[in-house]
Amino acid sequence: MDIIFVRDLKIDCIIGVWEWERKIRQTLHIDLDLGTDISKSAASDNLDDTLDYKAITNGIRDFVSDSEFKLVETLAEKIAAMVQEKFNVSWIRVVINKRGALRHARDVGVIIERGINPDK
Secondary structure (H helix, E strand, C coil): CEEEEEEEEEEEECCCCCHHHHHCCEEEEEEEEEEECCHHHHHHCCHHHCCCHHHHHHHHHHHHHHCCCCCHHHHHHHHHHHHHHHHCCCEEEEEEECCCCCCCCCCCEEEEEEECCCCC
C-alpha cells in the first residue's frame, strides 16, 4: 500500500470545552496519511485513477470549519470516518494539533489510525 500525505493543513474552527473557547475560532493544524494503491494512477498519469487530495482537503476544510466539537478526539474520529466513506480510503491516519493549548508545550493533539494499516 502506498501513502498520499498532506501536512499542516490549517483550518479555523470552534473547538474546546471551556466557555471562552466556544466564543472564538482557533486554528487547528491537521496532518493526513491516506493509504491507497497508486500503481494505476502512476501508469495512467490520470487524476481519475488516484485519490484527489485537493477534493479531500476541501471536504475536510468545509467539515471542520462548520464543526463545533468540544474534543479534538471527536473531530479526528469524524474526519477519518468522513474521508473513508466519501473518498473510499482504506486506511487513514489523522493528526490534529491544537498548538498553544498548553502553556508550556508547543504542541498538543491526537493521532488516530483507522482501517487496514499498510505497515502490518
